[in-house]
Amino acid sequence: MDEIVKRKLLLAKEFYKNGSRNADYEDAVSKMVAVHNLHIAVEITLRTIILEFEVRREKQLNIDFESMMGEIDNHGELKKQQKRLPYRQDMRNLNSFRNLIQHQAIEPDGTAMNDWRVLTSRFLKQAYADYFEIDFEELSKISFIENPVIRKHLVVAKKHFEFTNYESAAGYAASAFDLASHTIFDKLEGVSRPQETRFSFDEFGLSSKYAGSENEPLLKEIEKQHDRLMIVERFLAASAAGIEPNDYENFKLRAPHVAHTGDGRTHIGPWNKPGTLDERMCANWVIDFSTKAILRWQQLGYELKIWDRLGDPTSHLDDQIENMCVESLLRDNICQDTPPSNNKS
Secondary structure (H helix, E strand, O other), X not given: OOHHHHXXXXXXXXXXXXXXXXXXXXXXXXXXXXXXXXXXXXXXXXXXXHHHOOOOOHHHOOOOHHHHHHHHHOOHHHHHOOOOOOOHHHHXXXXXXXXXXXXXXXXXXXXXXXXXXXXXXXXXXXXXHHHHOOOOOOOOHHHHOOOHHHHHHHHHHHHHHHOOXXXXXXXXXXXXXXXXXXXXXXXXXXOOOOOOOOOOHHXXXXXXXXXXXXXXXXXXXXXXHHHHHHHHHHHHHHHHOOOOHHHHHHHHHHOOOEEEOOOOOEEEOOOOOOOOOOHHHHHHHHHHXXXXXXXXXXXXXXXXXXXXXXXXXXXXXXXXXXXXXXXXXXXXXXXXXXXXXXXXX
16 A cells, blocks of 8 residues: 555544544533544545545545545545445534534534543444555554564563553563664764663672772772763664654663574563553553654664664564454454444435
């Protein structure tokens, strides 16, 4: 599928998500903005269908909401494929209500907000599947990550998150960041790797050798100063790589330590996050941070590569996704591909 089409559908989803969040607030402005955002998500989807199936050219898109729906359902090629817009009457009602808000500033009823959110979600899910063969839930910014192995790690992270395996979710997201960051940090000569441990004279047996001697305070001070320099170095490296230093420190605080075996598999070490941090929120934050950082590096023109010495973990990652899907199917049929009921009135 054309990347521009995918970006438009992702934009529509982002408007839906923003509208869904605003629908939870009690104030009038948030609810009015929510309805507008939900409407925009539907409108972007309709315009994308029109362009993708050549119902109209882009210069001819200056038509109203009702006309767009009518032309889509009456388009010869789409009629041959027996495609019709789902929840058409509900979307017509959403459009009418949006107009009332825009022109008369009517405050939406709080009890109706969930209805608009659910109906819009159902429309988008079915329209994405019927017209673009895209899973609405799966479409995310992760789709735009170019390196397939790095992208697959984040897909697995999202799957683990859905199954409440939060430590694995944070671990695979951290693994994606670690794999991608090699391209970045290796270009910055002398910069410490993001996952490197602290320096200590214990590694050389010097701490025990000089324990209790007049040189022990000096060794401790050297270790302390080395760690301070490392922090400054990493802050500078993160800034040079387009990452906010505070976000980078939060990543180190929230992400498990990860390593990679020779065949490319991810080994997730202990998750030593502060006990005060919620596991779900931590995992979600790590996934979001890693995705944004990788996309940022792509925007800066970096070609993200995996080390040559690592094997290809794709089959292992695919197996994880398949196993989670089978487990879900056996448990409560989550993975069954059952489309929602279609209200075509």
